[in-house]
Amino acid sequence: MPLRKDQIHMTIIQTIQEGVAQAVKALYGIEMPAEKVTLTPTRKEFEGDYTVVVFPFTKAARKKPDQIGEELGAYLADAVQEVSGFNVIKGFLNLVVNDAYWSAFLEGIYQDKGYGRHPANGQKVMVEFSSPNTNKPLHLGHIRNILLGWSTAQILDAAGYEVVKVQVVNDRGIAICKSMLAWQEYGNGATPATTGKKGDHFVGSFYVLFEQKFQEEYKAWQQSEAGQEAFSQWKRDEKAVAKAEKAIAEAARKAEGKAEREGKTFDPADFTLEKHFFGSVFKNTYFNAHSALGQKAKAMLLAWEAGDKEVLTLWSTMNGWVYEGFDQTYAKLGVSFDKLYFESNTYLLGKDAITEGLGKGIFYQKADGSVWIDLTDAKLDHKLVLRSDGTSVYITQDIGTAQERYKDFGVDKMVYVVADEQDYHFQVLFETLKRLGEPYAAGLHHLSYGMVDLPSGKMKSREGTVVDADDLVAEVVSEARANAQERDTLSALSKAEQEEIISQVGLSALKFFIIKVQPQKRMTFDPKESVDMQGQTGPYVQNAYVRVQSVLRKAAGGVDFGGAKAYGPLANIERELIGQLYAFPALIQEAAESYDPSGIANFCYDLAKNYHRFYHDHSILNAESAAAKSFRLMLSQAVANTLRTGMNLLGIEMPERM
């Protein structure tokens, strides 16, 4: 009788742990809870499935590890039905689980395409990701964000949560005004349609144009009397200069070290007081107080806030172009959202919460009218939540938006996928929401991730080293196309089917490359490696799945799983594969709890790797017996199901052939 799935999963490890706890009590009089027994998967080079570490018992038992191992092993082999054998090596007790147990397990799951997924747990979670600004197209950094957000959402779904996927569109502010202004001044009425450009790229080009014009203006001003006067006036502030000199020396030291490591030239002329002053100290002041373009952009922002009709029309037109572009990119990446929050609707939210919190003494007001929260007892700082003129800041908005979302969906948890430069912001936000007594406060999580670097260093928009999302997708897909043409395995299919597969393969290379790295780590993105399709890559995993599909097709009419029971003994690689399948549901749970999809990616790779080896070493359709054939087909089917589920959790689709 096949065991029920949920029964079979979590039990063998627990069964052994119980057995060990019982054994040490009977043999040595040691009382110990079963879950404290250290049980690890047996290393490949030894025989066995699970290993009991016996060192912890040496003291109480007053015996040598090897002897304890022998005694425990004998006890377990006798007392635990599933344990069919054991060996002791250097104080480690390796236990062999009998074939019948594994066969029954496999038979219980191989038909289940959703194997590994958990039943609904009644909880609701919101995942926020992507959240772009509308002034320029998506780039590589957004791709990491989107892939993390999407896969986390899929994983939470598989772990039993009801998931709501949202993004906040940062559609207002000075940035979009810059694009609008540049279009108004230099656009001559051009549109994405008249230029044949994708909408987000079109608008982004005007943002770049604004920055160019601004830089021209600023450079000229720096040489002017007013500019030099500002500089020399600042130089009289000894404290500021001393601080700047320190910062410059530090920056120069780092740049020099870096140049040396990478064999590049180091130019000390880049680290002068004047460059530092105009580059970082004074730039905002210039934009706000001196720049003609800055004045115009700010005037446009004010007009927008005042509801100026003409400005609003231009704003919604240009944002509309951007959304068309974003939608195409999202569609290509295969992601979607359940709800969009627009900053233009939410930027005024949160004030009520501040007023309310002020009444409760959670916030305090300074003489100038500004409102603050004191978080020093939470090892944070004092934080402004309302300006002295009564207007909101970023965090005010986030408080209001969180409340709004809770009203909309009543979620138990909220996950924010945002780069690690905002770690502090989210600490403050979550602590504040906690003090406000929000019902979801315990379920807040910032899925923080490291920046994406290029082999040449940081991406810098000013230096034009930003990797565009659309270009990147096009590149991996065209690489996949070239590979497919060379291999010529798809020629029997229609053009549309071929293109779909090519896109699936190319995207899997890109997605897998990014998602296999743990979120909190900075990662180096080498474009050359990202299009690799051999080795530890998405296509490698897809290929294992495709091999199964091919075998199943070839066995058509002759697929018979019925004889599997009679098969035995299992080969090591077969046991190993089943052991991996066995661990999958718990892995999903773990990935959900840690909000980290990278483990799923590495699992898929390991499973595919073992399957490739199995496939190479053992014939399936021409197996030595009918029983072996049935069993291996069953195993192949189960591996394919698991690979597909696992890769889908990463947002990667599996082709039937490639």
Add this chain to the structure above:
RNA sequence: GGUCCCAUAGCUCAGUUGGAUAGAGCACCUGACUUCUAAUCAGGCGGUCGCAGGUUCGAGUCCUGCUGGGAUCACCA
């Protein structure tokens, strides 16, 4: 100056609650397609797990200090 993140092979990365001789891929070298798809498999080469202490039967993993890299500490978002 305060706080946070990161450091494992030439490069990119894994490494379960602390467990055996620290693993993959790429690159480089050698071999395997008459055989279910070679986007594959097998073998070789490659390590002071940043440094120094500490806890432990046992430390890449936990604690402390240091070094290096990154971020952050706005009435910006």
